[in-house]
Amino acid sequence: MKKVSVGLLGFGTVGTGVVRLLTKDKERLEERTGCQIQLEKILVRNKNRARKVLIDNRKLTTDVYEILDNPKINVIIELIGGIDQAYRYILRALKNKKNVITANKDLMASYGEELLLEARTNHCDLYYEASVAGGIPILRTLTDSLASDRINKMIGIVNGTTNYILSKMSSEGLSYEKALSSAQRLGFAESDPTSDVEGLDAARKMVILSHLAYSIPVQLADVSIKGITDVTREDIQFAKKLGYTIKLVGVSEVSNGAIDIRVEPTLLPDLHPLASVENENNAIYVHSEALGQTMYYGAGAGEGPTAVSVVSDLISVARNIALNVTGNHIFIPKKELHSRKDSLVESQFFIRMHMKDEPGSFSKLTDLFREQSISLGKLYQEPIPSSDVAEVAIITHITNKVLFENSFAMLKKLDVVVNAKYFRVERG
Amino acid sequence: MKKVSVGLLGFGTVGTGVVRLLTKDKERLEERTGCQIQLEKILVRNKNRARKVLIDNRKLTTDVYEILDNPKINVIIELIGGIDQAYRYILRALKNKKNVITANKDLMASYGEELLLEARTNHCDLYYEASVAGGIPILRTLTDSLASDRINKMIGIVNGTTNYILSKMSSEGLSYEKALSSAQRLGFAESDPTSDVEGLDAARKMVILSHLAYSIPVQLADVSIKGITDVTREDIQFAKKLGYTIKLVGVSEVSNGAIDIRVEPTLLPDLHPLASVENENNAIYVHSEALGQTMYYGAGAGEGPTAVSVVSDLISVARNIALNVTGNHIFIPKKELHSRKDSLVESQFFIRMHMKDEPGSFSKLTDLFREQSISLGKLYQEPIPSSDVAEVAIITHITNKVLFENSFAMLKKLDVVVNAKYFRVERG
Numbered sequence: 056m057k058k059v060s061v062g063l064l065g066f067g068t069v070g071t072g073v074v075r076l077l078t079k080d081k082e083r084l085e086e087r088t089g090c091q092i093q094l095e096k097i098l099v100r101n102k103n104r105a106r107k108v109l110i111d112n113r114k115l116t117t118d119v120y121e122i123l124d125n126p127k128i129n130v131i132i133e134l135i136g137g138i139d140q141a142y143r144y145i146l147r148a149l150k151n152k153k154n155v156i157t158a159n160k161d162l163m164a165s166y167g168e169e170l171l172l173e174a175r176t177n178h179c180d181l182y183y184e185a186s187v188a189g190g191i192p193i194l195r196t197l198t199d200s201l202a203s204d205r206i207n208k209m210i211g212i213v214n215g216t217t218n219y220i221l222s223k224m225s226s227e228g229l230s231y232e233k234a235l236s237s238a239q240r241l242g243f244a245e246s247d248p249t250s251d252v253e254g255l256d257a258a259r260k261m262v263i264l265s266h267l268a269y270s271i272p273v274q275l276a277d278v279s280i281k282g283i284t285d286v287t288r289e290d291i292q293f294a295k296k297l298g299y300t301i302k303l304v305g306v307s308e309v310s311n312g313a314i315d316i317r318v319e320p321t322l323l324p325d326l327h328p329l330a331s332v333e334n335e336n337n338a339i340y341v342h343s344e345a346l347g348q349t350m351y352y353g354a355g356a357g358e359g360p361t362a363v364s365v366v367s368d369l370i371s372v373a374r375n376i377a378l379n380v381t382g383n384h385i386f387i388p389k390k391e392l393h394s395r396k397d398s399l400v401e402s403q404f405f406i407r408m409h410m411k412d413e414p415g416s417f418s419k420l421t422d423l424f425r426e427q428s429i430s431l432g433k434l435y436q437e438p439i440p441s442s443d444v445a446e447v448a449i450i451t452h453i454t455n456k457v458l459f460e461n462s463f464a465m466l467k468k469l470d471v472v473v474n475a476k477y478f479r480v481e482r483g
Numbered sequence: 484m485k486k487v488s489v490g491l492l493g494f495g496t497v498g499t500g501v502v503r504l505l506t507k508d509k510e511r512l513e514e515r516t517g518c519q520i521q522l523e524k525i526l527v528r529n530k531n532r533a534r535k536v537l538i539d540n541r542k543l544t545t546d547v548y549e550i551l552d553n554p555k556i557n558v559i560i561e562l563i564g565g566i567d568q569a570y571r572y573i574l575r576a577l578k579n580k581k582n583v584i585t586a587n588k589d590l591m592a593s594y595g596e597e598l599l600l601e602a603r604t605n606h607c608d609l610y611y612e613a614s615v616a617g618g619i620p621i622l623r624t625l626t627d628s629l630a631s632d633r634i635n636k637m638i639g640i641v642n643g644t645t646n647y648i649l650s651k652m653s654s655e656g657l658s659y660e661k662a663l664s665s666a667q668r669l670g671f672a673e674s675d676p677t678s679d680v681e682g683l684d685a686a687r688k689m690v691i692l693s694h695l696a697y698s699i700p701v702q703l704a705d706v707s708i709k710g711i712t713d714v715t716r717e718d719i720q721f722a723k724k725l726g727y728t729i730k731l732v733g734v735s736e737v738s739n740g741a742i743d744i745r746v747e748p749t750l751l752p753d754l755h756p757l758a759s760v761e762n763e764n765n766a767i768y769v770h771s772e773a774l775g776q777t778m779y780y781g782a783g784a785g786e787g788p789t790a791v792s793v794v795s796d797l798i799s800v801a802r803n804i805a806l807n808v809t810g811n812h813i814f815i816p817k818k819e820l821h822s823r824k825d826s827l828v829e830s831q832f833f834i835r836m837h838m839k840d841e842p843g844s845f846s847k848l849t850d851l852f853r854e855q856s857i858s859l860g861k862l863y864q865e866p867i868p869s870s871d872v873a874e875v876a877i878i879t880h881i882t883n884k885v886l887f888e889n890s891f892a893m894l895k896k897l898d899v900v901v902n903a904k905y906f907r908v909e910r911g
Binding site: 072076080084087089190191192195196199201202203204326328331343344345346347348349350351352353354357359360362363366367369370371374377378380383384 | 500504508512515618619620623624627629630631632754756759771772773774775776777778779780781782785787788790791794795797798799802805806808811812
């Protein structure tokens with residue numbers, strides 16, 4: 056029986072979950088992989104800290120090179136996070152011919168291609184299922200099950216924090232600030248939530264997904280990103296009146312040789328399967344030529360799901376080690392696509408505005424849209440009590456994005472419009 | 484570059500789809516597998532029939548042994564369906580050391596274990612992703628991604644025909660008969676729909692899923708099966724009034740070393756993720772220890788999805804051939820579980836009945852339930868115009884199944900009860 060000796064970098068909540076799974080299911084893992092899986096060393100900051108799992112203290116080390124340069128170890132699991140240090144460690148591990156598993160989406164979104172190439176050169180595996188939507192086995196699905204199909208669009212709710220915040224704003228009518236504090240209290244949001252609420256985390260996941268789905272090199276700079284900090288509970292309420300739910304949605308679409316990747320608060324029709332994905336859950340909706348529409352739903356992250364993803368990757372690596380075929384499943388993208396120009400993007404849009412409640416004001420609005428050839432789909436209007444303005448919410452039909460943005464700028468200048476904002480609308 | 488020579492058994496709609504994918508994506512498939520994939524022979528009934536894809540007539544044969552015993556061919560794709568013949572063909576192919584891919588759920592539900600064992604003995608692959616929910620890569624997910632987790636329950640809408648019928652009865656208020664004809668007209672139901680509407684098709688899929696999820700031998704006889712022919716549009720309407728949707732649901736659950744597999748019309752709370760799976764779509768909801776709840780959603784079947792699943796399996800087989808590791812990924816279940824006794828099953832139930840609309844009739848009902856220690860959750864009552872009976876719909880709290888069935892038998896004997904029926908209710 057071949058030996059798989061694991062070096063674990065990082066012993067936080069996910070690391071603890073991984074150790075727990077490896078200990079509890081030892082026999083079952085050996086049966087499934089044909090390998091003896093041994094946890095050799097764990098990199099920690101402090102060797103004397105109390106741990107939530109029973110671990111032989113001699114396995115702990117504060118010296119990363121005791122792991123990276125250890126000839127006994129053939130698999131490294133990286134769970135320290137961050138970019139620069141993790142990058143250096145993984146690169147060194149690969150050059151030392153060690154297989155690598157990582158849950159680090161920041162790293163994979165920035166250096167994924169380079170590291171995959173390095174892994175292949177060294178005949179090593181590099182798996183990273185846990186980096187996107189820990190609880191959903193989406194990367195394996197994209198590489199294996201959809202391999203004979205052609206994906207043309209993915210729509211994802213891939214950030215649990217923002218989905219929790221928007222869900223609470225919608226279901227309980229909380230303000231953004233209150234929903235954020237609630238998320239922080241329950242551990243669904245960091246004390247500094249910037250990377251989540253500004254959409255950066257979701258954008259990194261869309262980069263990793265797009266890279267795999269379309270077999271193309273993708274950079275974070277290719278993604279147009281807008282966070283949820285400007286979404287108010289009123290936006291959510293008025294969208295609801297028109298039959299829509301606001302979610303932070305990542306869209307990645309390929310057409311006519313161009314790619315368009317966006318993360319932004321988006322209106323989904325209530326009947327869209329993604330509209331009912333609530334709280335900290337994640338889901339990814341995939342459109343492909345032959346399969347049509349498929350959806351994958353599960354917990355966004357958390358100790359348990361992320362640890363399961365890491366151990367699934369370890370099982371794959373162990374099977375490859377048993378068969379002596381590590382590094383053979385790494386697929387390096389080749390094709391080039393350019394980013395789609397906004398002038399080619401078509402979409403529906405949701406406009407919310409306050410408009411002076413006086414005779415003729417509405418026709419100024421409709422005149423403008425008619426002149427610009429933008430046709431209106433749904434419309435909701437209600438007077439705001441004891442004020443001279445009315446609340447107006449509009450869903451346009453599909454229109455060109457640049458044309459829409461120009462028209463929206465003109466709309467804001469109309470004397471009857473007090474203030475206005477807009478969001479993109481995803482079709483059902 | 485290694486050669487993969489494919490023999491195709493059956494050239495109907497799925498077979499045509501497979502040929503189309505193999506032709507269209509030849510280069511991409513070679514790039515992804517490292518093999519040259521060649522379609523060698525196709526078994527047909529009639530060589531002169533017009534075909535929807537361009538095919539060299541010399542590749543067609545009516546003699547199955549030209550394929551099964553052909554030394555050139557190393558992969559057989561079985562798409563003829565049925566049990567006995569397919570079983571003999573596949574067994575012979577495996578004994579001749581050919582890898583096999585099948586979409587045949589009837590066969591796999593009956594002879595899966597034996598064929599998998601035969602495949603392993605001969606160092607051959609046997610893949611059957613397309614046999615369950617063609618459009619959802621669920622088998623691969625169970626064997627790979629959830630390998631380190633422990634599944635304890637699966638709830639599936641795994642039959643597109645019945646889901647289409649129930650959806651139409653619910654959304655358009657059609658009768659069972661009209662919904663069935665509509666399904667037949669659109670090709671979602673066979674002219675003889677028995678195996679679908681009686682729940683047999685769904686039961687076979689639950690056998691295959693349970694076998695993989697729990698690594699145990701499962702037989703069709705282990706499944707308690709009830710079809711949808713007794714479900715009326717009134718049942719659906721009254722369930723709706725209490726906040727539930729009726730679906731043909733397969734449940735497979737393991738607890739305390741016992742397994743319980745059932746296929747029956749079941750009430751799902753409207754907010755349950757499976758409740759919104761409409762029309763011919765399928766979805767499988769998996770509860771596992773570490774991942775928690777995940778759901779996989781997609782088209783139930785159809786030419787496109789089934790062909791993609793078959794070709795995904797072919798890609799896996801080709802990769803294994805390239806690496807010389809066929810037959811290594813076959814996992815034979817070992818553990819034994821016994822079927823859970825009904826006396827241990829607990830559930831909520833939905834009762835629909837007509838009750839005489841006279842003083843005291845309701846208390847006869849509630850007295851009975853109190854004596855039997857069954858507590859009622861939701862209740863809906865409405866008089867039926869110009870009659871002396873009222874419509875009553877009840878959802879019980881969780882109760883023991885045997886206790887419930889005994890009480891229901893007593894309820895039917897009450898003089899105020901005109902007629903009554905019940906369904907199981909799945910928790911949210």
